[in-house]
Amino acid sequence: MGRYDFRALRVRQTAKALFENQRNDFLPPWYRTIGDIPPGETLARPVLRTPRPKGRGARKPSRIFQPLSIHHPEDKLRDDFFGDHPWELARPRLVVEDSGNDAKNYDWSKIVQPGKQLDGESVVQRQMWLMKHQRMSKPAAYDQARREFYQHRHLEDVKRRIAKEEAMYVGAYFGKGPLEIGMDLENQSWESWKTWATKQIEEEQQMRAQMFSGSENENMQTSSEPEFDKALEETEDVVSHSSAG
Amino acid sequence: MIIRHLALRSGPWAVARSPFQALRRFLSSEIDSIEASAQNSVKQLQLLEAQLNAAILQPVPTIDPETHGTALSAQITDSVAAEYHRYKQHQQLIGHLGSHITPHYRPQTLLNHPPSPADVTLELLLASEAHQGHATSLWNPANARYIYGIRQGIHIIALEVTAAHLRRAAKVVQEVARRGGLILFVGTRDGQDTAVVRAAELAKGYHLFERWIPGSITNGQQILGRCRTKVVNEKDEEVPGFEEQLYDRSVLRPDLVVCLNPLENYVLLHECALNNIPTIGVIDTNADPTWVTYPIPANDDSLRCIQVIAGVLGRAGEAGQKQRLAAAEKGWVTFLPALDLKLPDESEDDTAKKAAGKARKEVINRFNEDQALGNIGEMEDKLDALNNRDGRRLRGGRRIKIVD
Known part of the structure; x- marks a missing residue:
């Protein structure tokens, strides 16, 4: 714990020491190579924040070796757009880069780029372009980029619908949608619960029937009728005086 | 009808x-x-x-x-x-019709045609996600000099540093291959096997994509004692007749180890350090760079990045092997031949033995002089002292214990 092992970095010095002390008869094949291309300096920390000058209100410099966070001007625009359109984040997105130079081929004077799907990032980049090249204010550029985005999303929907209609016309068929599959599953479990519940009720009724023998039941029912009438008469006075009656 | x-x-x-x-x-x-x-x-x-x-x-x-x-x-x-x-006429007539497919990323090309060290660009590294480190809370502060900044809670590795370290490592692999060293490529994570095997194939090295059996270097006689070894000449042609001598020899050890996932292979790297074997490793922001001799700061979780790094190192090894074989064609041997092997038809009498011993010593001396060329001078000693100062300064400054 807390120990640094520099043996991996000192292979050359160790090999030299072993050779000079006749522990090894010959130097390893990489000896010259590592002499020519030495391993880099390790465990060195660059100072990333300038410590504050001493004087009035000077504090002890802290976190000067920790990396700084990276900020881009479009971060705020991105926050705004996705704050207003949170469901844009739920759409599947392609994040694989082709050559790493993909962004250099985009021309944001139009919102649609060949080889890039239309998404929230398009709006942000288009807004940036409008603000920079057409001197538009931030809200005006946002509105324009947003409207173009809505228009293209609408066109995409139309295209998808027409494609489906065309496909169905020439004989394609599509299965159930996710909602229909969900409803089917729910119906299935409802039906199975219903059979289970009827069975339970039947069993319970049978149990009850077994617990009370048949003759007693009949006697109770026959004898109870006059008794019940009598009891009703007795309680009538009390109930009529209550607020509910 | x-x-x-x-x-x-x-x-x-x-x-x-x-x-x-x-x-x-x-x-x-x-x-x-x-x-x-x-x-x-x-x-x-x-x-x-x-x-x-x-x-x-x-x-x-x-x-x-x-x-x-x-x-x-x-x-x-x-x-x-x-x-x-x-x-051809047909092709000329209608070949240009239809849609035009722009060049795009195809995953298999990194394996079929890996980039050479000269092809390493920052764009390539960026596209292969070499810059993505781990969450800031998982970092190892020893990697501070490889980190460019923090973005959305993760550390971003500086790609210039990655490219520089990758080129340096490629140079080392090439030189070791040229001098006939055994190179072992290790990548034991899921999906790294194809890249590792391809790199080893190019560099004519060895590969490991399953578990490293602890002790394969420190206790090699027990673990690898039964593995087959063969004697080859400088042109890589097998020379038969050494089977009996090979039976008594100690097991082979790699001269250079390339580890693509150091976090899982600490035992391997520790054994290499114990046995004075240089190592090259892909160091993510949560790994310890002192485990390896040559760190390559990059994202070790991205298979595309691993394929790029393994491919570059494999290509470097390939170049080194080509140089070695070209030298062998001209009659130069770039490595020290195995000295304790006798030719199968060598006679057993005393004078021959003495002559053989003399020749052996001569060969050793020549190679050692060649290795240490310029080492005799003061320049080399000073350089070595400078290299050593790294540790000493730290010892003075931060009071860390150093294992030698």
Whole structure:
């Protein structure tokens, strides 16, 4: 714990020491190579924040070796757009880069780029372009980029619908949608619960029937009728005086 | 259906079979028999062929009535060159039609055609996600100099540093391969196997994509003692007849280890450090860079990044091996030959032994001088002292214990 092992970095010095002390008869094949291309300096920390000058209100410099966070001007625009359109984040997105130079081929004077799907990032980049090249204010550029985005999303929907209609016309068929599959599953479990519940009720009724023998039941029912009438008469006075009656 | 044909065809049948059946067959005019329809289609084809042959210069191959394929003679008469010419003409005519597919990322190209060290660009590293480190809370502060900044809670590795370290590591691999060192490529995570095997194949090295058996270096005689070894000459041709001598030799050790996932292979790296074997490792922001001799700061969780790094190192090894074999063709041996091996037909008497011993010492001295060329001077000692100062300064400054 807390120990640094520099043996991996000192292979050359160790090999030299072993050779000079006749522990090894010959130097390893990489000896010259590592002499020519030495391993880099390790465990060195660059100072990333300038410590504050001493004087009035000077504090002890802290976190000067920790990396700084990276900020881009479009971060705020991105926050705004996705704050207003949170469901844009739920759409599947392609994040694989082709050559790493993909962004250099985009021309944001139009919102649609060949080889890039239309998404929230398009709006942000288009807004940036409008603000920079057409001197538009931030809200005006946002509105324009947003409207173009809505228009293209609408066109995409139309295209998808027409494609489906065309496909169905020439004989394609599509299965159930996710909602229909969900409803089917729910119906299935409802039906199975219903059979289970009827069975339970039947069993319970049978149990009850077994617990009370048949003759007693009949006697109770026959004898109870006059008794019940009598009891009703007795309680009538009390109930009529209550607020509910 | 042509009734005349049917009468002609069913004539012999009518004689052979009962007349009633033939009559019934004759009267029903629903469908052709299979043979009759086939015959009809052949006739139609032959008619078409005749028409075509009259209309165009290029004769259409004739239909063979037995097999219903084009006749063999027709295929041979068309010369290959004419066919090829027609294909080219066709391609020129309609080759440019259709959609144009722009160059795009295809995952297998990194394995089939790995980039060479000269092809390493920051764009390539960026596209392969080499810059993505781990969450800031998982970092190892020793990696501070490889980190560019923090973005959305994760550390971003500086790609210039990655490229520089990768080129340096590639140079080391190339030099070690040129000097005939054994190179071991290790990547034990899921999906790294193909990249590791490909790199080893290019660099004519060795690969490990399953678990490193602890002790394979420190206790190699027990673990790898039964593995097959062979003797090769400088042109990589196997030389038979050394089997008995090889049986008693100690097991082979790598001269350079390339580890693509150091976090899982601490035991391997520790054994290499104990046995004074240099190592190259892909160091993510949560790994310890002192475990390896040559760190390559990059994302070790991205398979694309690992494929790029393994491919570059494999290509470097390939270049080194080519240099070595080219030198061997000219009669130069770039490595120290195994000295405790006797040629199978070497005589056993005393004078020969002495002569052999002398020659051996001479070879050793020559190679050691070659290795340490310039080492004798003060320059080299000073450089070594400078390299050593790294540790000493730290010892003075931060009071860390150093294991030697």
